[in-house]
Amino acid sequence: MSNHFTGLSLGPPLGDQRLDLCDLYAFQAPTDPSRTVLILNANPNAEALHPDAIYRLNIDNDGDCLTDIAISYVFSPPQNGKQTVTVFVAKGAETRSPEAVGKKIITAAEVSFGAKPNIVKSGGYTFFAGRRSDAFFFDFDGIKALFDIRGKRNFTEPHLGAKSPWTGVDSNTEANVFSTVIELPTSELGAKPEIRIWGRCSVRRDGKLLHVDRAGHPSVSSFFNTDETKEEYNAGEPANDRKRWLDQFVHLMGHTGNYTREEAIAAIDADRLLPDMLSFNPSKPAKYPNGRVFADDVIDHRLAFLSKGDIPPDGLKPHTDLLKQFPYIGTPHPKKS
Secondary structure (H helix, E strand, O other), rough: OOOOOOHHHHHHHOOEEEEEEEEEEEEEEEEEEEEEEEEEEEEEEEEEEEOOOEEEEEEEEEOOOOEEEEEEEEOOOEOOEEEEEEEEEEEEEEOOOOOOEEEEEEEEEEEEOOOOOOOEEEOEEEEEEEEEEEEOOHHHHHHHHHHHOOHOOOOOEOOOOOOOOOOOOOOOOEEEEEEEEEEEEHHOOOOHHHHHHEEEEEEOOOOOOEEEEEEEOOOHHHHHOHHHHHHHHOOOHHHHHHHHHHHHHHHHHHHHOOOOHHHHHHHHHHHHOOOOEEOOOOOOOOOEOOOOOOOOOOHHHHHHHHOOOOOOOOOOOOOOOOOOOOOOOOOOOOOOO
């Protein structure tokens, strides 16, 4: 849930967990390096997703920060504990529409809420949607001890003292998440040599499509935004990020890590943090910030980035219930009674 807490006061967007994008992953398929896996997780309650929402992967393959390939997921209203999903793939100018447009490659596939994944194949695509074990690991009690979140600051006010904030306890060992996993030939992505990816969640309200969350780099919105700017950030487009948000990021980093303006811009550029799109060169091994794999400790990375190395690692290890085969993310934990 590295993209969690993106709504106001560290809640979900519009107060609705179904609209909360949690994590974005991109890596080579372990069983076939000529294929790429893209995972967009949502809803930390791992329940049915919103039937009036569009969950979308945007892929830029020519470096202009505009979408060249859009993969959209639209879910049916849940009934009797079941739900279906339809998958659209759009390319070129059609992708500039925020709607679920393009070729319908999967129609009304059953969502998996149990242990056995329903895996659907369509042409070169392999797809799954449903409840899975959350691969993200973090020490939530330690995070809360590290930050002053009063006054709707979110996670923008670290106060590192002489004592380490970390408890050594992974808060996510029994957590589930709703996962969408798509695997496709890397050649179809048109990487030259890289792609840049970002997720978006939009929901229809009163006939209008509202952009309520987005996910690119892990742990950005809640660590760089207060309640005053978060909704604007989540509704924004990466093409506008650098102009709109660079000064705010630089100002924050001066406060959290005593960066000079020049140092902050150099660090942002080194991580390619703005625009907020996850870069992935599939000809190189995936490891954040080149794509993202389950073993990447993105919280340690982000906190070290913010503090210029002053915040120590939390000492946590990746989860061990991951799969070597599709859908790769682990079998869901039993629901607590």
